[in-house]
Amino acid sequence: MPDSPNKPPYDPAFASDNVAGVSQEILEALSVNASGPAAPYGDDTVSAELTEVMRSHFGPRAEVLPVFNGTGANVISLQAASPRWGAVICTRSAHIHHDEGGAPEKVGGLKLLARPTDLLTPADITAELHHQGFVHAAQPTVVTLTQATEQGAVYPLEQVAAVAETAHAAGLAVHMDGSRLANAAVALDVDLGTAVRDVGVDVLSLGATKNGALGAEAVVVLEPDRVPGVDYIRKGSMQLASKQRFLSAQLLGMFGTDLWRRNAEAANRQARRLAAGLDACPGVRTVREPQVNAVFVEVFDEVAAAIRSRYICHTWEHSPDGHQVLRLMCSFETTDEQIDDLLDRARSAQLTDIAEI
Known part of the structure; x- marks a missing residue:
């Protein structure tokens, strides 16, 4: 039986910005x-x-x-x-x-x-x-x-x-x-x-x-x-x-x-980095340039499966061609290592159809 998506080794980092932890400054404010x-x-x-x-x-x-x-x-x-x-x-x-x-x-x-x-x-x-x-x-x-x-x-x-x-x-x-x-x-x-x-x-x-x-x-x-x-x-x-x-x-x-601004800048910046990397992957097309911390990408099923081998992500909708459109969220805690790992997994997908998406 496959592992539950809510348990390791599955990582919820890109499932929502609600999955992130708490800023140290907030914990300090509570402690005071x-x-x-x-x-x-x-x-x-x-x-x-x-x-x-x-x-x-x-x-x-x-x-x-x-x-x-x-x-x-x-x-x-x-x-x-x-x-x-x-x-x-x-x-x-x-x-x-x-x-x-x-x-x-x-x-x-x-x-x-x-x-x-x-x-x-x-x-x-x-x-x-x-x-x-x-x-x-x-x-x-x-x-x-x-x-x-x-x-x-x-x-x-x-x-x-x-x-x-x-x-x-x-x-x-x-x-x-x-x-x-x-x-x-x-x-x-x-x-x-x-x-x-x-x-x-x-x-x-x-x-x-x-x-x-x-x-x-x-x-x-x-x-x-x-x-x-x-x-x-x-x-x-x-x-x-x-x-x-x-x-x-x-x-x-x-x-x-300025914590509100610093954290939002970090999340938005990581979304742009993730979108740029995914747009260069075979079998992936960014639906639109990310404005905030949400990335929407149209993908072949093989790419979606490769990403989900590690990361929880939601199918937001399906494109007119029937492809999944994934929503990937970044937070103030999203790391370069997480993004690089997700991109490596997306690039590793064994595509049966090499046509442009």
Whole structure:
């Protein structure tokens, strides 16, 4: 019987950026705050310091609410931005639509209006507005964009701003799923405020776990008037930590320094190195130039099998020719040795068809 893919010798290094460990700086931030008493539920000095750091990134009115995970951040943000009769405009490939187990619907009571695209445009927003005021239809009240997307694409800043302008003109709030915001900001060569505040985002799900935290995300409210009651929703959604200082310490270690940028730069750089190496392998074609830390490659089955002789990787989809398209993720911990080994395995594949893929 073959070994389970979750046990050695199989390596999960390229399966997800969630497989990476914890940055030393995060462990040190936790250690500094590990002993002694502190007020619970966010009334501690570490959380107060985190608020000031977030305001330096996102503006003087920003409110930060640490949570345990990205699903919680998304559901809380969208609930706060949408009244009970409201609906959420998203893409067909949005994480909230495909990868959160129905939590927005089951926990948040949210109706999702999925557009047939991977990047929203103002036209997508306008297309969902034709039922405004029609009592028999769910009313769009919030737009959510994922930066960077599940396909590794990065919204240009002007596109986010145009979507936000259209949404605000129609009375809709704008949410950003920033699970990989750090990677997107690095790819765009901008700071966090430019990537979020300056383009009209009202509420942000800010990711840290994929970029080196032990386990901490945050809801960041940039426009409290459009997104009220987040603190109450967080409590009712079971995402308020009694010892919040340990979530805040991780976020402070990440965003109170340049760690968010350094780790994202490392992950993005390794993705470019991996893609360049794979593109030179027989039986492999990169689907697109990687913008962040995700590499998508179309491969012959023999190449996929050779890679999987050591590494866990996901078949994201199949090409029109029936070939597997693999998603390979890099993290801040991805090493040159791991990349070189994967490339050696890909090159070792015994191809029965030598035609160009």
